[in-house]
Amino acid sequence: MNEVLGLADPNTLARVVGVICFAVGAWLGSWFPDIDRIAVLRLRHRSTVTHGCAAPALTFVAARATGSEWAGWVAAGFAAGVGLHLAFDLFPGKWRGFALVDVPRLGRCTKAVSVVWLFANVFMCTGLAVWTVPAPNIVSFTACLAVVGALYLYGVLKKREHFAAGPLLTLLSLGADAL
Numbered sequence: 001m002n003e004v005l006g007l008a009d010p011n012t013l014a015r016v017v018g019v020i021c022f023a024v025g026a027w028l029g030s031w032f033p034d035i036d037r038i039a040v041l042r043l044r045h046r047s048t049v050t051h052g053c054a055a056p057a058l059t060f061v062a063a064r065a066t067g068s069e070w071a072g073w074v075a076a077g078f079a080a081g082v083g084l085h086l087a088f089d090l091f092p093g094k095w096r097g098f099a100l101v102d103v104p105r106l107g108r109c110t111k112a113v114s115v116v117w118l119f120a121n122v123f124m125c126t127g128l129a130v131w132t133v134p135a136p137n138i139v140s141f142t143a144c145l146a147v148v149g150a151l152y153l154y155g156v157l158k159k160r161e162h163f164a165a166g167p168l169l170t171l172l173s174l175g176a177d178a179l
């Protein structure tokens, strides 16, 4: 069976494990920004601390420091997941209250600043994911895209988004730009 699937090839097996690591990272990244709701962190919801590319960038640096390829896959997935989350946050029902990003000590931003902040950070997160995914070949890259697509569908179903195409189009155009 392994021969049929090509899993006997160590490179193929490594890529399968890599995509699984990417999926774990992407799943974690897709909910990570909303840890700002946890009271002990003393952040307001939609804080720029968690709704930005800082955590994915730190994760990438930490992955690099470990020198592990698996950590690199997790970090790339994490950046993609955070990017997906921010792409959804870019399309709120109404730009009011929690929809606006919050800068600690400075307070809520205007709609224009929130849009620019989220858009710029979706771009940086997708760029980080595309540039850092280890040893991409067309099959593993497509598998990673499928993971992001599945999380996107899950987001649409969970949020019952009216502007469901918005986050996807934003991600696709920015992801293609980063390629």
Ligand SMILES: [Zn+2]
Residues within 6 Å of the ligand: 033, 034, 046, 051, 085, 089
């Ligand atoms: Zn959020």
